[in-house]
Amino acid sequence: MNNYFKGGYFSAVLLPAFLIIRFIPLSGQVPADTLRIQIHAVSGMQYDLVRFAVNPGSWVKLVLANTDDMEHNLVIGRKGSREKIVAAALALGKDGPAAAYIPIVEEVLHSIQVLKPGEADSMVFRAPRSTGVYPYVCTFPGHGNIMYGAMHVTNGVMPRLAADLHVPEHRRKSEEYHHLKQRPSGHPYTLVPPYHYRVLMPDAGPAAIAVCLSKDLAYCWDAGACRLRYAWEGEFLDLTDYWTIKGELHAKILGTVFYRDQSPFPLRLGHPDSIPAVKFKGYRLIRGYPEFNYLLNGTEIYEWITPVEKGVGLVRQFRIREAGRPVWFVHGSGDGVVYQSDKGQWAENQLKLDPKEAAQFTLTMIKTGQ
Amino acid sequence: MRFGLFILLLSFCSCRRAPESEPTDVSYRVETIRLPEGLTGETGAIEFLPDGRLVACFLRGEVMIYDPKKEDWKVFASGLHEPLGLLALSESEMLVMQRPELTRLVDTDRDGKADLFETVTDDFGMTGNYHEWNYGPVRDTAGNLYIGLNTASEYGIVMPEVRGTLDTTLVPGKPLQKFAAVPYRGWIMQLKPDGSIHPFASGFRSPNGLVIDDLNRLFATDNQGDWVGTSVLYEVKEGHFYGHPASLLWKEGWGRGDPSKLPVRELEAMKTPGSVLFPHGIMAASPTQPVIDRTSGKFGPFAGQFFIGEMNQERILRVMLEEIDGQLQGACIPFLDGQGLIKGSNRMAFAPDGSLWVGHAQHGFAGDLGIQRMVYTGRAPMEVHAMRLQKDGFELTFTQAIHDTVSLNSALFRLRHYYYEYHLKYGSDQFDVQPVPVNRIDISSDRKKLVLVLPEIKAGYIYELTLPGLVSDAGTGLENKLICYTVNRLVE
Numbered sequence: 001m002n003n004y005f006k007g008g009y010f011s012a013v014l015l016p017a018f019l020i021i022r023f024i025p026l027s028g029q030v031p032a033d034t035l036r037i038q039i040h041a042v043s044g045m046q047y048d049l050v051r052f053a054v055n056p057g058s059w060v061k062l063v064l065a066n067t068d069d070m071e072h073n074l075v076i077g078r079k080g081s082r083e084k085i086v087a088a089a090l091a092l093g094k095d096g097p098a099a100a101y102i103p104i105v106e107e108v109l110h111s112i113q114v115l116k117p118g119e120a121d122s123m124v125f126r127a128p129r130s131t132g133v134y135p136y137v138c139t140f141p142g143h144g145n146i147m148y149g150a151m152h153v154t155n156g157v158m159p160r161l162a163a164d165l166h167v168p169e170h171r172r173k174s175e176e177y178h179h180l181k182q183r184p185s186g187h188p189y190t191l192v193p194p195y196h197y198r199v200l201m202p203d204a205g206p207a208a209i210a211v212c213l214s215k216d217l218a219y220c221w222d223a224g225a226c227r228l229r230y231a232w233e234g235e236f237l238d239l240t241d242y243w244t245i246k247g248e249l250h251a252k253i254l255g256t257v258f259y260r261d262q263s264p265f266p267l268r269l270g271h272p273d274s275i276p277a278v279k280f281k282g283y284r285l286i287r288g289y290p291e292f293n294y295l296l297n298g299t300e301i302y303e304w305i306t307p308v309e310k311g312v313g314l315v316r317q318f319r320i321r322e323a324g325r326p327v328w329f330v331h332g333s334g335d336g337v338v339y340q341s342d343k344g345q346w347a348e349n350q351l352k353l354d355p356k357e358a359a360q361f362t363l364t365m366i367k368t369g370q
Numbered sequence: 371m372r373f374g375l376f377i378l379l380l381s382f383c384s385c386r387r388a389p390e391s392e393p394t395d396v397s398y399r400v401e402t403i404r405l406p407e408g409l410t411g412e413t414g415a416i417e418f419l420p421d422g423r424l425v426a427c428f429l430r431g432e433v434m435i436y437d438p439k440k441e442d443w444k445v446f447a448s449g450l451h452e453p454l455g456l457l458a459l460s461e462s463e464m465l466v467m468q469r470p471e472l473t474r475l476v477d478t479d480r481d482g483k484a485d486l487f488e489t490v491t492d493d494f495g496m497t498g499n500y501h502e503w504n505y506g507p508v509r510d511t512a513g514n515l516y517i518g519l520n521t522a523s524e525y526g527i528v529m530p531e532v533r534g535t536l537d538t539t540l541v542p543g544k545p546l547q548k549f550a551a552v553p554y555r556g557w558i559m560q561l562k563p564d565g566s567i568h569p570f571a572s573g574f575r576s577p578n579g580l581v582i583d584d585l586n587r588l589f590a591t592d593n594q595g596d597w598v599g600t601s602v603l604y605e606v607k608e609g610h611f612y613g614h615p616a617s618l619l620w621k622e623g624w625g626r627g628d629p630s631k632l633p634v635r636e637l638e639a640m641k642t643p644g645s646v647l648f649p650h651g652i653m654a655a656s657p658t659q660p661v662i663d664r665t666s667g668k669f670g671p672f673a674g675q676f677f678i679g680e681m682n683q684e685r686i687l688r689v690m691l692e693e694i695d696g697q698l699q700g701a702c703i704p705f706l707d708g709q710g711l712i713k714g715s716n717r718m719a720f721a722p723d724g725s726l727w728v729g730h731a732q733h734g735f736a737g738d739l740g741i742q743r744m745v746y747t748g749r750a751p752m753e754v755h756a757m758r759l760q761k762d763g764f765e766l767t768f769t770q771a772i773h774d775t776v777s778l779n780s781a782l783f784r785l786r787h788y789y790y791e792y793h794l795k796y797g798s799d800q801f802d803v804q805p806v807p808v809n810r811i812d813i814s815s816d817r818k819k820l821v822l823v824l825p826e827i828k829a830g831y832i833y834e835l836t837l838p839g840l841v842s843d844a845g846t847g848l849e850n851k852l853i854c855y856t857v858n859r860l861v862e
Contacts, residue, residue, distance in 0.1 A: 043525070044734050069501075069525045069595075070655075070735070071797065090683070094834055094852055097651045097800060116796040117525070118546050141651055142682030142713050142736030186410035186430050189445060198431065198451030198468060205531040206498035207451075207470035223470060223492070224533040243410075243430060282473065282488040 030124055034059040041065070041072035041115070045143055047136070050171040051150040053158045054127040063122040066115040072138045073100055074112040076125075076151060081107035082135035086144030101139045114140065127153050133166045186243060194288040199242055199251040203260075204229045207280070210251060211290060212236040213307040218255065219314060221305075226278035226294040227266060228305065231259040233312050233367070258312060258367045262332025267318075269296055270325040272350055299323060313337065313366035320358040327358040337365035397670060397751035397849075400710035403436070403727075403741040406443040411739035413729025415456035415466070416719045424721070426741065427453035427466060429733060433475065433484070435461070438721070447475050447484040454578075455506045455517070467504050467517055470496060470533075472561070493567045494519055494559065495534020495552020499526040501576070502555060508580045508588070515561040516570065516588055516606075518577035521548035521616050522555060537619055539628050547596040547630060547794055548575055549616050556617025558590060558606055572621060573612030573641065578716075579659035579678065580606075591657045591678060594650045597630075599790030599798030601657045602644035603678065603689060605698050610642040613792065630794060638792050645698040646689050647790065647832055647856045650797060653702050656681035656735065660689070661718045661726070668724020670746045671755060671769045677705060677726065679715035682736040684708050686715050686728070690756050695859040701757035703853040706744060714738040752846040754837070754853055761861045763808075763823040764833070770842035771817040780808040782838035783822060787831040806833065829860050 037060060040048040045068070054060055064074045077085045088103035089096065100113040110125045128134065130153070137148035150166035152158045162172045185191065193212045201208035205224035212218045219231035234255020241249040265275045276296035283290040291304035302319040314337075320327055329351040331339060339346075343361040344353035353361055405411050412429035419425060424436040425446070433447040433456070446464070455467030462477040464484075471492040475484035496502050501523035507515040522528070524546050528536075534552035550556045553569075558577060560570040575598050579591035588606040592598055597614045604612050611618070615637055618629035626632065648654040658679035663672050676689035685707040691700040714737025717729035727743040756767040772778075785808055788800040812821040827833075837851040 045736060067525075069523055094649070094652045094836065097649075098803070101651065118796075140682075140736075141655055146736075185408065187432065187448070188406035188409035188434070188443065189448075196449045198449055198470065200498050200529070205533050206496045206529050207492065207533055209449075224496075224531075280471070280489050280492055282486070284487070285485045 030061070031059050034061050034124065036060075037062045039064050039074065039149075041068045041074075041138070041147075043068050045070075045072075045138070045147045046168075046171070047074070047138075047147065047149045049149065050167045051152060051158060051161075051164060053152040053154055055155060056127060056131055056153050057129045058127050059124065060127055061122060061124045062110075062112070063120060064112045064115060065120040066117055069117050071114050071116055071140055072143065072147065073102065073114045073140060074136055075102055075108055075139050076110040076134055076136045078107045078109060079130075079132045079134055082137050082144070082148055085135075086137060086139055089139035089144065090141055096141065101141065103139070109134065127151070131155065135166065193236075196290055197237065197239075197251070199237070199239065200249070201229075202250045202253065209283075209290065210237055211305070213289070213305075213314075216255065217307050217312065217314075218253075219259075219305065221290075221292060223280045223292075225265075226280050226292070226296070226301075228261055228303075228314075228316070230257050230261065231314055231365075232257045257336075259314070259336040259365060262335045263330050266329055266331060267296055267301065268328040268330060269299055269323060272328040272330060272352070308364060308366060311366060311370045313364060313370075316363045316365065317360070318358070318363065319360050320355075323353075323355040323358040325355060327353045327355070329353070329363060336368055338368055340364040340366070395749070396709065396747060397749045398706055398709070398744045398746055400706065401743050401745065403743060404441070405740060406434075409434075409443075411741065412731045412733055413717050413739075413741060414452065414454040414731065416717045416727055416729040416741070417456050417458045418719055418721050418727075419458055419461055420722070421461070422722045423461070424719070424727065424741075425456060425458045425464060426729060427456050429453070429731065433464065433466060435482075444482060446477070446482070447487075452503065454503055455580075457507050457509060457515070465490060465507055465515070467506050469502070469504060472504075472507060472515075472517060490515075491517075491559075491561055491565075491567050492533075494554050495532060495536075497522055497527075497532040497536075497551050498529030499523055499551075501526050501548065503576075503578070505578055506558075506580045507561070508582045510582050510588065511586050513563040516558055516580055516582075517561070518558050518574060518580055518590060519555050520576050520578075521550050521574070521614060523548060539619060546796070547616065548614065550619055553620040554617070555620075556614055557620065558588070560608075569620065569622070570608055571606045571610050571612065572617040573610075573614050574617065575614040579657065581660040581662060581676070583662055583676075584664070584674070589645075589660055589676075591660060592644075593656055594797050596794055596796050597792065599792060600650040601648040601654055603646040603648070603657070603660065603676070603702075604642070605645050607642070611640045612644075613637070613641045634793060641792065643697070643858050644856065645691060645858075646700050646702050647854070648687065648702055649788075649800075649832060649834065649854055650790075652834070652852070653704065653854055654678075654680040654682065654687055657687065658716045659718050661720060663720070665720055665724035668746065669720065669726055669744075670751060671753075677718060678702075679718050679728065681714050681716065681731075684711050684713055686711065686718070690754075692756075692758055694759060694861055697859045699759070699856050699858040701754075701853050701855040703754060704850045707850060711742060711744070712738040712740065750842075750844065750846070752840070752842040752844075752848050753850060754848075757835075757853055757855050759827070759855065759857060759861055760821065763821055763827070764835070764855060766820045766822070766837075768818050768820075768840070768842075768848075770844060770846065772813075772820070773817075773841045773843045773845070775813050775817050778811055778813065778820070778838075780811050780822070783808045783811070784836040785822070785824070785833060787828065787833050789831050802831075827857060827860060829857050831857050833857060 134151040196211045207224040209221045232255040238252040279295040281293040304317045343357040415427040431450040451469040457465040472490040474488040476486040499522035503520045506517035576593040577590040594601045615629035678687045688705040714730035716731035758765045785806040788803040790798040810823040840848040
């Protein structure tokens, strides 16, 4: 079973809640060889453990911990009874909450009541003597047709996961629970560069824009900070995790980052040490390439980024029509590129442009070492 | 999934509606709209253009336009960040609420695709937490726009870089609760026509559904969870607080630290009650967008009433409101329960022809994918048309006369009351669940109205009524028998 906790440090918050484990009172002794099964209810409306095997008639202690952000229960039913149990639970209607959505039908063998987020509970039961596959399912309204698993009562081994029709189809790929994998792209069109994506990106603010310039060149622009953050060569993004659950995971960069802006902020108006206040005004698509529009201390900037014609690099075309003062472009050291400009005067890592030059200038950044 | 070199396909599959049958014994039929091949049908928003074309946003970033006559989909925009709200100003200009911004999409060169993406507002914080979804915009008669900003989840992250001032007073939510680490999470914001943005009302947990009614009143739904005992429809008024304390951190002049540490009674006294509560797991587990029936009968006999989406069950809800002593309250009842609607009814819109379209989503929750529409067949349904509170009971008006009133027996009307508690802990049990006897039933001379006379009615309770199998003169059985009325105020 994999560790599912998303935020890492949040697990420390959750764990104390799991100590509130309630034991079902039992008559008689629970043997020492009781099989302990731990199941988490996890994001994406899944049990992290999608199946397990027990010997006929053996003792099982099943612990359910709800680490999701909504309520879940767990009902074990007779062979082939999942759909009937789910329908009976839904039919409880107004009596559902009081019954913890567990219907009183003969198909229900064992159950754990509804757990709120952060709660855990357990039950001890004896596995059926008859071999076969016994479903377990969350019967909260709306969950039962995707949130289920299989208890294999067997003296042998379970079938191959890929061939196990008792677990949800998307869970037949791996014994470990990873996020629900979706089909490729998921768009009604084929993506041809240039194109862009608003997604959560690593090493940027949360209002990021990833732009695929060509099949092996891309960059990340930060709409919150109003600046180019980094560029990479190679394939664009793996969005599998990002698209899966609720949009809480970053897109993964598939290529290698060759440029990363190391300056506090690259453009300065009026004074080379003046870090401007920014405001994002949007972008326009020109031949598919976004031209960003933003304000620096109230002065309107347009920045259009295209790939260099040869090699690896970016062409940044700026328009600052109402600069009124000199404009500096200041870059950090070791940011991975060599700079060229068609206007202005360079002094080490500072390019100075007079207002007339700033009205339209081009900065070319070529990957170092080419 | 890897994006490599591809060929752009501008044409889509022929998109036909699923085959339709014309059953005559139902009042509404449900049709499924065929989506273009390859699209992930996670619907974030739907709205109609005046010419009858549908505009739909999908959570992987598309804005698409569907022509129902040609059954043809076209891409208007792509690459947006979880768009969950839409206001289509014209076929070439649309406001889209995405995760980082409210954006004006404009097709300036009239080639059918947006080329200009102007920020209308990004004056709100974001931490990268998955739960910080944004909703709206809706527009009032004065031209003000309203957007809803979700709180962040204690099960999600705060990115190393955030947008907006970070206040970690409530991060990461100890004890477990949603939080507002940046402004103005948990608020509904007002954008004035002059472009200025104002924090309008606070106390929301997840207001996934805004609407303005014909009296220019703003409504929002909120979702059961911490501080929300059961899901709810609010009338949203300026300056009011709706119960989830996280947002109070960003109230002007707030100097009291962690708002969730205030005495619950004090918070409760500040809180504006919901107009209609949706008993959790009974009516709904996750209500979504309200729409108002302005079809003048094209969608059946419910003109002026609210329909509200629901994620977890194969139904939507219908809401009947009335004002008692200056406070809105009323009833909710399932609509089209188990009749072909799939789960995940996230967004709804009335088409010009009076059909009600539903965009479905799941996004990691209970739900489904795709778009359906509900069409009124013209066969009058037998339904509760209105439920009103009276001084000594409830008046029920039916859409058709009740055929056999002689056999009406008050013992057949099962009524109970209960309430949900306001507290930090996730959700709420039902408290003081008690059967309520029906003393007497009065019947109007036209047999369309019943008055259930009760020994006592208590404010602050939900009255849950299960009706018997009433039949109309036309032989139509009562479609939905479970109805819940939220009593905020009593009739004096």
